[in-house]
Amino acid sequence: MYAITGITGQVGGAAARALLSAGQPVRAIVRSAEKGRPWADLGCEVAVAEMTDAPALARAFADTAGVFVLPPPNFDPAPGFPEARAENAALRQALEAARPARVVCLSTVGAQAAQPNLLSQRTLMEAALRTLPLAITFLRPAWFLENLRWDLAQARSRGVLSSYLQPLERAMPMVATADVGRVAAELLMQPEDVRPEVPHIVELEGPERLTPHAMAAALSQVLGRPVHAEAVPRETWGAIFRAQGMRDPVARIQMLDGFNEGWLCFEGADASVRKGTVGVLDVIRSMRD
Numbered sequence: 519m520y521a522i523t524g525i526t527g528q529v530g531g532a533a534a535r536a537l538l539s540a541g542q543p544v545r546a547i548v549r550s551a552e553k554g555r556p557w558a559d560l561g562c563e564v565a566v567a568e569m570t571d572a573p574a575l576a577r578a579f580a581d582t583a584g585v586f587v588l589p590p591p592n593f594d595p596a597p598g599f600p601e602a603r604a605e606n607a608a609l610r611q612a613l614e615a616a617r618p619a620r621v622v623c624l625s626t627v628g629a630q631a632a633q634p635n636l637l638s639q640r641t642l643m644e645a646a647l648r649t650l651p652l653a654i655t656f657l658r659p660a661w662f663l664e665n666l667r668w669d670l671a672q673a674r675s676r677g678v679l680s681s682y683l684q685p686l687e688r689a690m691p692m693v694a695t696a697d698v699g700r701v702a703a704e705l706l707m708q709p710e711d712v713r714p715e716v717p718h719i720v721e722l723e724g725p726e727r728l729t730p731h732a733m734a735a736a737l738s739q740v741l742g743r744p745v746h747a748e749a750v751p752r753e754t755w756g757a758i759f760r761a762q763g764m765r766d767p768v769a770r771i772q773m774l775d776g777f778n779e780g781w782l783c784f785e786g787a788d789a790s791v792r793k794g795t796v797g798v799l800d801v802i803r804s805m806r807d
Contacts, residue, residue: 519543519544519545519563519581519582519583520537520542520543520544520545520582520583520584520585520586520703520706520707521544521545521547521565521578521579521582521584521585521586521618522534522537522544522545522546522547522585522586522588523547523569523585523586523587523588523589524586524588524589524590524624525544525546525547525548525557525562526548526553527588528664528695528696528699529588529624529695529698529699529702530586530588530699531699532695532696532698532699532700532702532703533586533699533700533702533703533706534546534557534562534699534703535699536699536700536702536703536704537703537706537707538560538561538562540703540707542707543562543563544557544561544562544563545562545563545564545565545578545582546558546562546563546564546565547565547566547567547575547578548564548565548566548567549566549567549568550566551564551566554566565577565578566578569589569590569605569608569609570604570605570608571608572607572608572609572611572612572615573612575608575609575611575612575616576611576612576615576616578612579612579613579615579616579618580616582616582618582619583618583619583620583706584618584619584620584621584622584706584707585613585616585618585620585621585622586622586623586624586702586703586706587609587613587621587622587623587624587643587647588623588624589602589605589606589609589624589639589640589643590605592639593636593764593770594763594764594765594766594767594770595636595639595766595769596765596766597766597768599638599639599642602639602642602643603642603646605643606642606643606646606647607646609643609646609647610646610647610650613647613650613652614650617652618652619653620652620653620655620705620706621647621650621652621653621654621655622654622655622657622702622705622706623643623644623647623654623655623656623657624640624657624659624698624702625640625643625644625656625657625658626640626658626659627658627659627660627661627691627721627723627782627783627784628658628776628777628781628782628783628784629641629644629656629658629785630785631776631781631782633772633776633781634769634772635769635772635773635775635776635782636769636770636772636773637773637776637782638769644656644717648717653718654717654718655705655717655718655719655720656717656718656719656720657698657701657702657705657720657722658719658720658721658722658784658785659693659697659698659721659722659723660690660691660692660693660721660722660723660724660784661683661690661691661692661693661777662692662693662694662695662698663692663693663694663695663724663796663798663801664694664695664801664805666733666737666798666801666802666805667805669737670737670741670802670805670806673734673737673741673745674741674743677738677743677744677745677746678745678746678747678748679730679733679734679737679745679746679747679748680748680750681730681733681747681748681749681750682750682755682774683730683774683777683778684730684749684752684778685749685778686729686730686731686747686749687729687731688729688778689727689728689729689732690727690728690729690777691723691724691727691784691791692723692724692727692728692798693722693723693724693794693796694724694794694796694797694800694801696794696796697722697724697794697795697796698722698794700794701720701722701792701794705720719785719786720792721784721785721786721790721791721792722791722792722793722794723784723791723792723793723794724793724794724795724796724797724798725793725794725795725796725797726797726798728798729747730747730749731746731747732798733747733798734746734747736798736799736802737802739799740799740802740803740806741806752771755767755771755774756771759771
């Protein structure tokens with residue numbers, strides 16, 4: 519039995535479907551029974567637990583061969599990340615109690631960075647869980663290609679990709695959520711031993727690195743109209759994010775600076791980074807449809 523948190527999202531759902539396709543039993547961990555019904559219809563067990571409810575999580579993790587930990591995304595956290603700290607404490611307590619044979623945690627590219635930024639939430643998660651006496655793998659994927667979803671409407675109507683990733687000529691590692699979920703499932707099922715005293719880190723990117731210009735060209739190809747990339751001036755970011763409803767955009771701006779300045783990057787050598795197979799055109803087509 520494999521327990522999957524975040525199963526209603528793209529990565530968790532992809533991991534669960536990969537496990538089901540391999541004939542493995544899956545326990546869907548959801549926040550309400552209603553959210554679990556589609557997964558129950560696919561033959562999954564359903565467990566209801568909030569990510570801050572350690573006893574409920576421990577029950578959901580019990581008697582499993584593996585657990586996929588996927589913390590809920592928080593794009594507008596309070597300063598100091600109190601929400602992530604509360605989730606991390608509950609996760610640690612639950613995993614200590616349940617002692618699953620294997621744990622795979624969705625982390626992020628750049629989790630090793632010391633500079634504070636939005637992705638520091640995953641840095642804190644790794645720090646909270648890495649000392650557990652369990653076989654833990656931290657899966658660190660690149661920037662999600664599905665972030666292009668927010669650019670589709672403008673690209674279709676105006677032919678513009680407004681890019682916060684800069685300069686526009688710089689290629690960035692990116693990955694599709696389908697690849698992330700598939701690799702997470704593979705890591706859960708892998709027969710090799712992961713030594714508890716040495717947390718395993720797997721870094722993952724897609725088949726090619728992309729510049730904003732290349733992403734604009736891909737949008738143009740799929741949408742059937744010219745699309746060009748434009749850099750969003752950095753001095754406007756704070757006002758834009760606040761207008762979108764963010765309370766405190768500092769962490770998000772720090773994250774974008776980290777990617778643009780190069781300190782949010784893979785920790786290992788490029789040759790050690792695992793490669794996915796789903797490309798940008800496939801992702802854009804799936805979102806367009």
